[in-house]
Amino acid sequence: MKSASQHFINYLTLRIALNLHQKAPVDLSAQQLHQVSQQAHHQFELENKILASQDAVDVIIPAQQLAASLTEIQARYDDEAEFVKDLAKNHLDSEGFQAALYRELKVTAILARVAARAEAISAEAVENYYLSHEEKFHLPEMRTVRHILITINDDYEENHRDAARERILHLSDRLKRQPEQFSELAQRHSECATALQGGLLGRVHRGQLYAELDHVLFMMQEGQISQLVESELGFHLLHCEKIHSPAHVPLEAAYPKILELLQKRQRSLYQRNWLAQL
Numbered sequence: 001m002k003s004a005s006q007h008f009i010n011y012l013t014l015r016i017a018l019n020l021h022q023k024a025p026v027d028l029s030a031q032q033l034h035q036v037s038q039q040a041h042h043q044f045e046l047e048n049k050i051l052a053s054q055d056a057v058d059v060i061i062p063a064q065q066l067a068a069s070l071t072e073i074q075a076r077y078d079d080e081a082e083f084v085k086d087l088a089k090n091h092l093d094s095e096g097f098q099a100a101l102y103r104e105l106k107v108t109a110i111l112a113r114v115a116a117r118a119e120a121i122s123a124e125a126v127e128n129y130y131l132s133h134e135e136k137f138h139l140p141e142m143r144t145v146r147h148i149l150i151t152i153n154d155d156y157e158e159n160h161r162d163a164a165r166e167r168i169l170h171l172s173d174r175l176k177r178q179p180e181q182f183s184e185l186a187q188r189h190s191e192c193a194t195a196l197q198g199g200l201l202g203r204v205h206r207g208q209l210y211a212e213l214d215h216v217l218f219m220m221q222e223g224q225i226s227q228l229v230e231s232e233l234g235f236h237l238l239h240c241e242k243i244h245s246p247a248h249v250p251l252e253a254a255y256p257k258i259l260e261l262l263q264k265r266q267r268s269l270y271q272r273n274w275l276a277q278l
Contacts, residue, residue, distance in 0.1 A: 005044070007096030008103060012040035014090045015104075024090055047107050049278040055113055061105045069101055114274050115267035126258045130251050137249040140206065144242040145217055146182055146199035149192040151234035159234075168228055168235040175225050175237065182225060182239045191234070203244065213238065 017025045017036045025033055050056060077083040087097055130137065150168040153159040158167070171185055186199025194200055201209075206218055210231040220226060220240040229236045 004096075004099060007092060008047075008100050009040050009044050010091045011097065011100030011104075012043050013037060014092070016040055016043070024086075026089060046275070046278075047103065050107050050110055050275075051103070053110070053278060056106070056110050059106055059109050059113065061102055061109065065105065066098070066102055069105060070098060073101075111271055115271050118263075118267045118270035121259055121262045121266060125262060126255055127251060129258050129262060130254055134248075137254050139244075139247045139249060141218075141246050142203045142205045142244040143217055143220075143240055144203050144244070145201045146186055146239040146241060147192065147194070147201055147213070148182070148186045148190040148199055148237040149234055150189070150236075151191045153234075164235055165228070168237060172225075172228060172237055179223075179225055179239075182237075199239070 013025050013036055016039050017023055017028055017032075020036065020039075021028060021032060023032075025036060028036060074080065074083050077086065084094060087093055092100070148168065148171060150164045150171075151159055152161050152164050154161075157163065167189075171189060174185065175182055183198030183200075187195050189195075190199050192199070204217070206214060208214070209217065210233070212229055212231045213236060216226050216229050217238055217240060220238065222240060222243045224240050226236075226238040226240075229238060
């Protein structure tokens with residue numbers, strides 16, 4: 001029978017392996033597993049100190065919170081048998097997993113309690129950040145765009161190059177007569193996932209799209225529909241719905257996000273200092 005400590009270390013090993021390598025420990029190389037194992041043991045010792053601290057004395061995780069977290073994890077599996085099988089592959093069982101999950105939630109709650117003691121961020125600090133990082137609050141010219149895509153794929157007769165070109169030229173001719181039907185035609189004929197949204201790609205700035213599309217889009221007038229454009233995906237028609245001029249985000253609009261960023265930094269620093277004293 002494994003000790004509680006071993007269950008916790010196995011759980012940490014699994015969590016760290018997934019975070020670092022997006023793989024279970026069993027799928028790691030020997031070097032990767034050694035690195036992950038070292039981190040898991042270090043994390044285990046650190047958590048022991050956190051749990052033995054004065055701040056941990058009256059922290060209790062409600063049964064409902066544990067159950068909700070467990071349900072969220074189990075929902076990633078087709079059924080409970082698959083979940084239990086995966087646990088066994090990672091040297092865990094249901095009881096040990098729940099205990100480790102409870103421990104993780106408790107450590108998180110303790111650290112949140114500690115972080116809450118961090119000094120509040122002043123309005124002056126927010127303004128100073130804004131003034132010293134003005135480049136972050138400049139919005140480039142953007143364009144709201146829709147597109148219709150007909151792919152080139154020799155596996156399908158209707159998508160052979162000539163056939164695909166003929167199909168999109170037919171759509172182009174229709175749009176010259178009825179440009180207001182762009183969204184409807186995109187929904188019916190486009191071979192891109194955006195067809196479900198009437199071909200809407202949303203707001204884009206220079207450099208976001210394929211170079212061929214980018215070049216054409218940023219030469220278009222508002223409301224204009226392009227001629228045929230070819231990219232490595234196939235043939236496109238673009239509709240430049242709206243041009244959004246470059247702008248600067250005012251402090252009032254940027255304030256909430258700056259405050260959130262600085263608070264997160266402040267709390268993280270307070271946590272690190274607290275951990276260093278354990």
